[in-house]
Amino acid sequence: MNAKVRDVMTPGPIGVDYYQSIGTAARTMRDWGVGAVLVVSDQALYGLVTDRDLVVRAVAESVGPDEPVGPLSSRDLVGVNADDDASVAAQLMREHAVRRLPVIEDGQVAGLVSLVDLTTADDPASIGLTSAMPFARVGAG
Amino acid sequence: MTTKLRDIMGPAPVSMAATEPVSAAAKVMKEHGIGTVLIVADGRLSGLVTDRDIALRVLADNRDPATTRVGDICGAELAVLGPDDDVDQAARLVRERAVRRIPVVQDGTPVGVVSIGDLALNKDQAPALSCVPAVPPDM
Numbered sequence: 395m396n397a398k399v400r401d402v403m404t405p406g407p408i409g410v411d412y413y414q415s416i417g418t419a420a421r422t423m424r425d426w427g428v429g430a431v432l433v434v435s436d437q438a439l440y441g442l443v444t445d446r447d448l449v450v451r452a453v454a455e456s457v458g459p460d461e462p463v464g465p466l467s468s469r470d471l472v473g474v475n476a477d478d479d480a481s482v483a484a485q486l487m488r489e490h491a492v493r494r495l496p497v498i499e500d501g502q503v504a505g506l507v508s509l510v511d512l513t514t515a516d517d518p519a520s521i522g523l524t525s526a527m528p529f530a531r532v533g534a535g
Numbered sequence: 536m537t538t539k540l541r542d543i544m545g546p547a548p549v550s551m552a553a554t555e556p557v558s559a560a561a562k563v564m565k566e567h568g569i570g571t572v573l574i575v576a577d578g579r580l581s582g583l584v585t586d587r588d589i590a591l592r593v594l595a596d597n598r599d600p601a602t603t604r605v606g607d608i609c610g611a612e613l614a615v616l617g618p619d620d621d622v623d624q625a626a627r628l629v630r631e632r633a634v635r636r637i638p639v640v641q642d643g644t645p646v647g648v649v650s651i652g653d654l655a656l657n658k659d660q661a662p663a664l665s666c667v668p669a670v671p672p673d674m
Binding site: 416417420421423424429445446448449450452453454456459509510513 | 557558561562564565570586587589590591593594595597600601651652
Protein backbone atom coordinates (compact mmCIF):
# COMPACT_ATOMS: atom_id res chain seq x y z
CA MET A 395 0.00 0.00 0.00
CA ASN A 396 1.29 3.42 -0.91
CA ALA A 397 1.83 5.96 1.85
CA LYS A 398 -0.14 9.17 1.46
CA VAL A 399 1.32 12.59 2.05
CA ARG A 400 -0.95 12.97 5.11
CA ASP A 401 0.67 9.89 6.66
CA VAL A 402 4.19 11.31 6.59
CA MET A 403 3.62 15.06 6.90
CA THR A 404 4.11 17.15 10.02
CA PRO A 405 0.54 18.33 10.71
CA GLY A 406 -0.50 21.64 12.21
CA PRO A 407 1.97 23.94 10.51
CA ILE A 408 3.52 26.65 12.64
CA GLY A 409 3.36 30.21 11.38
CA VAL A 410 4.97 33.54 12.16
CA ASP A 411 3.88 36.96 11.04
CA TYR A 412 5.89 38.76 8.36
CA TYR A 413 6.80 41.51 10.84
CA GLN A 414 7.84 39.26 13.70
CA SER A 415 11.56 39.27 14.36
CA ILE A 416 14.17 36.86 13.09
CA GLY A 417 14.93 35.99 16.73
CA THR A 418 11.27 35.17 17.35
CA ALA A 419 11.22 32.90 14.29
CA ALA A 420 14.34 31.09 15.63
CA ARG A 421 12.72 30.64 19.06
CA THR A 422 9.54 29.37 17.41
CA MET A 423 11.55 26.74 15.52
CA ARG A 424 13.37 25.77 18.71
CA ASP A 425 10.26 25.61 20.91
CA TRP A 426 8.23 23.57 18.41
CA GLY A 427 11.13 21.39 17.28
CA VAL A 428 10.69 22.27 13.61
CA GLY A 429 13.08 23.37 10.88
CA ALA A 430 10.70 25.60 8.96
CA VAL A 431 7.78 27.90 9.66
CA LEU A 432 5.19 29.47 7.38
CA VAL A 433 5.25 33.24 7.06
CA VAL A 434 1.86 34.94 7.09
CA SER A 435 1.12 38.47 5.91
CA ASP A 436 -2.35 40.06 6.13
CA GLN A 437 -3.75 36.67 7.11
CA ALA A 438 -2.56 35.13 3.86
CA LEU A 439 0.30 32.72 3.27
CA TYR A 440 3.29 34.79 2.20
CA GLY A 441 6.12 32.24 2.17
CA LEU A 442 8.23 29.79 4.11
CA VAL A 443 11.40 30.32 6.10
CA THR A 444 13.81 27.61 7.30
CA ASP A 445 16.45 27.52 10.02
CA ARG A 446 19.03 27.60 7.25
CA ASP A 447 17.42 30.70 5.70
CA LEU A 448 17.87 32.53 9.01
CA VAL A 449 21.58 31.70 8.88
CA VAL A 450 22.50 32.30 5.23
CA ARG A 451 20.09 35.19 4.59
CA ALA A 452 20.47 37.01 7.92
CA VAL A 453 23.52 36.01 9.99
CA ALA A 454 25.79 35.70 6.92
CA GLU A 455 24.57 39.11 5.70
CA SER A 456 24.90 40.86 9.07
CA VAL A 457 21.11 41.30 9.32
CA GLY A 458 20.29 41.56 13.03
CA PRO A 459 17.88 39.32 15.01
CA ASP A 460 15.46 42.20 15.64
CA GLU A 461 14.77 42.71 11.94
CA PRO A 462 11.50 41.32 10.48
CA VAL A 463 11.65 37.73 9.29
CA GLY A 464 9.36 38.25 6.29
CA PRO A 465 12.02 39.39 3.80
CA LEU A 466 13.99 36.16 4.42
CA SER A 467 11.11 34.03 3.14
CA SER A 468 11.12 31.78 0.13
CA ARG A 469 8.10 32.56 -2.01
CA ASP A 470 6.52 30.80 -5.00
CA LEU A 471 5.92 27.75 -2.85
CA VAL A 472 5.13 24.40 -4.40
CA GLY A 473 2.29 22.62 -2.61
CA VAL A 474 1.09 19.04 -2.55
CA ASN A 475 -2.33 17.58 -1.72
CA ALA A 476 -2.75 15.66 1.52
CA ASP A 477 -4.36 12.82 -0.44
CA ASP A 478 -1.53 12.48 -2.93
CA ASP A 479 0.81 9.52 -2.72
CA ALA A 480 4.07 10.31 -0.92
CA SER A 481 5.81 9.53 -4.20
CA VAL A 482 4.19 12.66 -5.66
CA ALA A 483 5.83 14.75 -2.93
CA ALA A 484 9.20 13.14 -3.69
CA GLN A 485 8.75 13.86 -7.38
CA LEU A 486 7.84 17.52 -6.73
CA MET A 487 10.88 17.97 -4.45
CA ARG A 488 13.10 16.53 -7.15
CA GLU A 489 11.63 18.63 -9.96
CA HIS A 490 11.74 21.88 -8.03
CA ALA A 491 14.89 21.11 -5.98
CA VAL A 492 13.19 21.95 -2.70
CA ARG A 493 13.17 20.05 0.56
CA ARG A 494 9.81 21.09 2.00
CA LEU A 495 6.29 21.39 0.60
CA PRO A 496 3.17 22.87 2.21
CA VAL A 497 0.41 20.27 2.31
CA ILE A 498 -2.98 21.48 1.14
CA GLU A 499 -6.32 20.10 2.29
CA ASP A 500 -9.71 21.71 1.72
CA GLY A 501 -8.00 24.86 0.53
CA GLN A 502 -6.04 25.23 3.76
CA VAL A 503 -2.44 24.51 4.66
CA ALA A 504 -2.75 21.36 6.74
CA GLY A 505 0.94 20.69 7.31
CA LEU A 506 4.42 20.55 5.88
CA VAL A 507 6.19 17.57 4.39
CA SER A 508 9.97 17.53 4.32
CA LEU A 509 12.58 15.41 2.61
CA VAL A 510 13.48 13.96 5.99
CA ASP A 511 9.83 13.02 6.56
CA LEU A 512 10.02 11.06 3.30
CA THR A 513 13.40 9.45 3.97
CA THR A 514 12.33 8.25 7.40
CA ALA A 515 9.14 6.73 6.03
CA ASP A 516 9.07 2.95 6.17
CA ASP A 517 10.36 2.34 2.69
CA PRO A 518 11.91 5.35 0.93
CA ALA A 519 12.71 3.32 -2.18
CA SER A 520 9.03 2.58 -2.73
CA ILE A 521 8.28 6.28 -3.08
CA GLY A 522 11.03 6.86 -5.58
CA LEU A 523 13.71 8.30 -3.30
CA THR A 524 17.24 7.47 -4.30
CA SER A 525 20.67 8.72 -3.31
CA ALA A 526 20.77 10.40 -6.73
CA MET A 527 18.71 13.26 -5.30
CA PRO A 528 21.35 15.97 -5.49
CA PHE A 529 19.96 18.18 -2.75
CA ALA A 530 19.81 15.46 -0.15
CA ARG A 531 23.12 16.37 1.38
CA VAL A 532 22.93 20.13 1.40
CA GLY A 533 21.73 22.18 4.31
CA ALA A 534 20.06 21.14 7.51
CA GLY A 535 18.80 17.70 6.72
CA MET B 536 27.89 -7.33 1.27
CA THR B 537 27.51 -4.39 3.57
CA THR B 538 27.82 -0.86 2.31
CA LYS B 539 30.80 1.15 3.52
CA LEU B 540 30.57 4.78 4.53
CA ARG B 541 32.94 5.76 1.71
CA ASP B 542 30.22 4.66 -0.73
CA ILE B 543 27.54 6.99 0.58
CA MET B 544 29.33 9.85 2.36
CA GLY B 545 29.28 13.43 1.18
CA PRO B 546 32.41 15.53 0.69
CA ALA B 547 34.38 16.71 3.71
CA PRO B 548 32.96 19.91 5.10
CA VAL B 549 35.01 23.05 5.55
CA SER B 550 37.00 23.23 8.78
CA MET B 551 37.28 26.31 11.00
CA ALA B 552 39.15 27.22 14.15
CA ALA B 553 37.07 27.08 17.34
CA THR B 554 37.88 30.74 17.98
CA GLU B 555 36.24 31.97 14.76
CA PRO B 556 32.96 33.89 15.20
CA VAL B 557 29.62 32.32 14.33
CA SER B 558 29.11 35.03 11.71
CA ALA B 559 32.14 33.68 9.80
CA ALA B 560 30.69 30.16 9.88
CA ALA B 561 27.41 31.50 8.47
CA LYS B 562 29.29 33.17 5.61
CA VAL B 563 31.18 29.93 4.86
CA MET B 564 27.91 27.97 4.83
CA LYS B 565 26.40 30.45 2.40
CA GLU B 566 29.42 30.66 0.08
CA HIS B 567 30.01 26.91 -0.10
CA GLY B 568 26.37 25.87 -0.08
CA ILE B 569 26.94 23.62 2.92
CA GLY B 570 25.14 23.13 6.21
CA THR B 571 27.96 21.82 8.37
CA VAL B 572 31.41 23.09 9.31
CA LEU B 573 33.94 21.08 11.28
CA ILE B 574 35.55 22.77 14.28
CA VAL B 575 39.25 22.37 14.91
CA ALA B 576 40.89 23.23 18.27
CA ASP B 577 44.59 22.79 18.95
CA GLY B 578 45.01 21.04 15.62
CA ARG B 579 42.40 18.42 16.45
CA LEU B 580 38.87 17.90 15.17
CA SER B 581 36.79 18.90 18.18
CA GLY B 582 33.23 19.23 16.95
CA LEU B 583 30.86 20.34 14.25
CA VAL B 584 28.40 23.17 13.87
CA THR B 585 25.33 23.08 11.63
CA ASP B 586 23.18 25.85 10.24
CA ARG B 587 20.46 24.71 12.61
CA ASP B 588 22.83 25.03 15.58
CA ILE B 589 23.37 28.67 14.66
CA ALA B 590 19.63 29.32 14.42
CA LEU B 591 18.80 27.60 17.70
CA ARG B 592 21.84 28.28 19.88
CA VAL B 593 22.67 31.80 18.75
CA LEU B 594 19.65 33.54 17.19
CA ALA B 595 17.07 31.93 19.49
CA ASP B 596 19.20 32.69 22.55
CA ASN B 597 19.82 36.33 21.62
CA ARG B 598 23.56 35.79 21.36
CA ASP B 599 25.61 38.00 19.07
CA PRO B 600 26.93 36.08 16.02
CA ALA B 601 29.84 38.51 15.72
CA THR B 602 31.19 37.79 19.21
CA THR B 603 30.03 34.22 19.89
CA ARG B 604 32.73 31.75 18.89
CA VAL B 605 31.89 28.58 16.97
CA GLY B 606 33.71 26.61 19.66
CA ASP B 607 31.15 27.85 22.18
CA ILE B 608 28.15 26.34 20.39
CA CYS B 609 29.45 22.99 19.16
CA GLY B 610 28.63 19.87 21.14
CA ALA B 611 31.17 18.58 23.64
CA GLU B 612 31.17 15.02 22.42
CA LEU B 613 31.94 14.24 18.80
CA ALA B 614 31.13 10.92 17.19
CA VAL B 615 33.42 10.05 14.26
CA LEU B 616 33.75 6.99 12.05
CA GLY B 617 36.18 5.80 9.38
CA PRO B 618 35.49 5.44 5.63
CA ASP B 619 35.65 1.65 5.89
CA ASP B 620 33.09 1.44 8.68
CA ASP B 621 29.71 -0.06 7.79
CA VAL B 622 26.54 1.96 7.37
CA ASP B 623 24.94 0.00 10.20
CA GLN B 624 27.54 1.40 12.60
CA ALA B 625 26.60 4.89 11.46
CA ALA B 626 22.89 4.12 11.83
CA ARG B 627 23.53 2.92 15.37
CA LEU B 628 25.39 6.11 16.27
CA VAL B 629 22.61 8.24 14.78
CA ARG B 630 20.09 6.38 16.94
CA GLU B 631 22.06 6.20 20.16
CA ARG B 632 23.46 9.72 20.21
CA ALA B 633 20.61 11.50 18.40
CA VAL B 634 23.07 13.09 15.97
CA ARG B 635 22.21 13.89 12.37
CA ARG B 636 25.69 14.05 10.89
CA ILE B 637 28.88 12.10 11.54
CA PRO B 638 32.30 13.20 10.26
CA VAL B 639 34.25 10.48 8.47
CA VAL B 640 37.92 10.67 9.47
CA GLN B 641 40.96 8.86 8.05
CA ASP B 642 44.36 9.18 9.74
CA GLY B 643 43.14 12.22 11.64
CA THR B 644 41.97 14.02 8.49
CA PRO B 645 38.26 14.59 7.76
CA VAL B 646 37.49 12.96 4.41
CA GLY B 647 33.72 13.21 4.41
CA VAL B 648 30.53 13.50 6.38
CA VAL B 649 27.58 11.13 6.49
CA SER B 650 24.13 12.48 7.28
CA ILE B 651 20.89 10.90 8.38
CA GLY B 652 19.64 11.64 4.86
CA ASP B 653 22.52 9.71 3.28
CA LEU B 654 21.71 6.76 5.55
CA ALA B 655 17.99 6.83 4.96
CA LEU B 656 18.49 6.96 1.21
CA ASN B 657 20.56 3.80 1.48
CA LYS B 658 17.46 1.64 1.50
CA ASP B 659 18.86 -1.25 3.52
CA GLN B 660 19.14 1.04 6.52
CA ALA B 661 15.83 2.79 6.24
CA PRO B 662 13.85 0.62 8.67
CA ALA B 663 16.53 1.10 11.30
CA LEU B 664 16.12 4.84 11.01
CA SER B 665 12.36 5.05 10.91
CA CYS B 666 12.30 5.36 14.70
CA VAL B 667 14.49 8.46 14.62
CA PRO B 668 12.36 11.57 15.11
CA ALA B 669 12.20 13.74 12.01
CA VAL B 670 13.55 16.66 14.00
CA PRO B 671 15.70 15.63 16.95
CA PRO B 672 15.69 18.24 19.70
CA ASP B 673 19.41 18.82 19.41
CA MET B 674 21.97 18.71 16.61
